[in-house]
Amino acid sequence: MKLSYRWRRRLVSWRRILQELTASNRGDWIWLKTKPLPVASLNRDLWRWAEPSVNYYMLMFLSGVIATLGLLANSSATIIGAMIVAPLMGPIIAMAFAVAMGNRRLLKRASFSMVTGVLLNVATAALITFVLGIDTLTAEVQVRMQPTLIDLGVALAAGAAGAYAKARKHISDALPGVAIAVALVPPLSVIGIGIASWSRTVTVGSTLLFLTNLASVIFCGALVFLAQNYGSLGRAQRGLTVSVLVIALLGLPLGFSFRDLVIKERTRSRLNLLVRERTLALRNVNIETLTVRRRQASGLLVDLEISAPSDSISAQDIDVLHGFLEDELNTPVDLNVSVIPIDRFRALTQQDSSNRQIP
Incomplete structure (x- = not known):
């Protein structure tokens, strides 16, 4: 592949600039060398x-x-x-x-x-x-x-x-x-x-x-x-x-x-994924705390604390999550889930209330 005349001139110019920079920085520079202390x-x-x-x-x-x-x-x-x-x-x-x-x-x-x-x-x-x-x-x-x-x-x-x-x-x-x-x-x-x-x-x-x-x-x-x-x-x-x-x-x-x-981090990532993507009822909940411990015999003990609206999560939803988690990790898991109920209230000013009453 042949370069055009314009590109060859550019390469020659860049080479000249590089040579000038190299020549200007030549020297022994002994004072820059570091040696171990005596x-x-x-x-x-x-x-x-x-x-x-x-x-x-x-x-x-x-x-x-x-x-x-x-x-x-x-x-x-x-x-x-x-x-x-x-x-x-x-x-x-x-x-x-x-x-x-x-x-x-x-x-x-x-x-x-x-x-x-x-x-x-x-x-x-x-x-x-x-x-x-x-x-x-x-x-x-x-x-x-x-x-x-x-x-x-x-x-x-x-x-x-x-x-x-x-x-x-x-x-x-x-x-x-x-x-x-x-x-x-x-x-x-x-x-x-x-x-x-x-x-x-x-x-x-x-x-x-x-x-x-x-x-x-x-x-x-x-x-x-x-x-x-x-x-x-x-x-x-x-x-x-x-x-x-x-x-x-x-x-x-x-x-x-x-x-x-490694096991705890793997469990945390899997559980977060399962909660967000595999279980419809738990998709929109907020995970407050998540701890993973090894049982003395075998398997894992997982404590999960979530916040969700009242009566939005049933025991069947937790059983489904538990089954998914054991299948993903291929190990026995004791899952303890604590649900913090969320009740939302809204208080309006008198002006907003009067506006809402107007049809």
């Missing part, structure tokens, strides 16, 4: 991050206060602010570096700072919850009670990002974003809320989430440090082995939670 410099920096100083404990206390109040108030913005304030990412990244380098002294110091900071945060959350007397589980609290494999994947990626950013001087500004992604402080505050409200489910679920984040950040952080020629695989072998075992043990309940999450 070992001594990074080691000193991480020792400062792992130091259990007064500033560290003050920020941990304040972040615990902010996170707890944000969780109880169900405020996502407040919780994000607590993640940024919390300095807990520093000792954990230092632990990952210590694993890669085989530095036991740094590992002990960073572990001490991490453990004491965690205890301070949990105690702060428990005290605030006990004093306020609020035991309502908000949506932000419930989210952190059921970790899944998705949370594990986020923690692994965040650990790698944190180690890479810490080893590169010019991209260390990404660390606040890493702290937000891995969300270390909110699970600790949820643990304190669970302790204050004597809720085993809340405490165990949030503890599982925090341990998942902790082990994942240390494991992936150590791998990234090794990939940047910090330490050696021989020195890090023991620490990596322990991290892998912890992640594998945590992966079992996380896998079960992820399976339950």
Whole structure:
């Protein structure tokens, strides 16, 4: 296929412009190249991050206060602010570096700072919850009670990002974003809320989430440090082995939670579809709440709350919906439906009433 003379001239013109732009931007640009920090410099920096100083404990206390109040108030913005304030990412990244380098002294110091900071945060959350007397589980609290494999994947990626950013001087500004992604402080505050409200489910679920984040950040952080020629695989072998075992043990309940999450979401989508398209009597109702739980034996327990006009839904309509749902999911389902009656009233002004009486 031959190009016309006009198109060939355009191609030559575009090529000349591209060459001029390329020539104007040529150069060595050594100052733009980023290299990993020297070992001594990074080691000193991480020792400062792992130091259990007064500033560290003050920020941990304040972040615990902010996170707890944000969780109880169900405020996502407040919780994000607590993640940024919390300095807990520093000792954990230092632990990952210590694993890669085989530095036991740094590992002990960073572990001490991490453990004491965690205890301070949990105690702060428990005290605030006990004093306020609020035991309502908000949506932000419930989210952190059921970790899944998705949370594990986020923690692994965040650990790698944190180690890479810490080893590169010019991209260390990404660390606040890493702290937000891995969300270390909110699970600790949820643990304190669970302790204050004597809720085993809340405490165990949030503890599982925090341990998942902790082990994942240390494991992936150590791998990234090794990939940047910090330490050696021989020195890090023991620490990596322990991290892998912890992640594998945590992966079992996380896998079960992820399976339950998939089943619940599938049930919700199927039920919404059936209500809207397959059942004529329920087509125009409003779905208020929908919860799906697994029964201890087998099958699912579905609680559905809908709002509809009085006497518009019969028991036969619910039986039809139940049959459709079991056929779609191919599993036994216990369906509990609560109908909130809707009564509509209209009050008119005297002027409107008089107008309506006029034929």
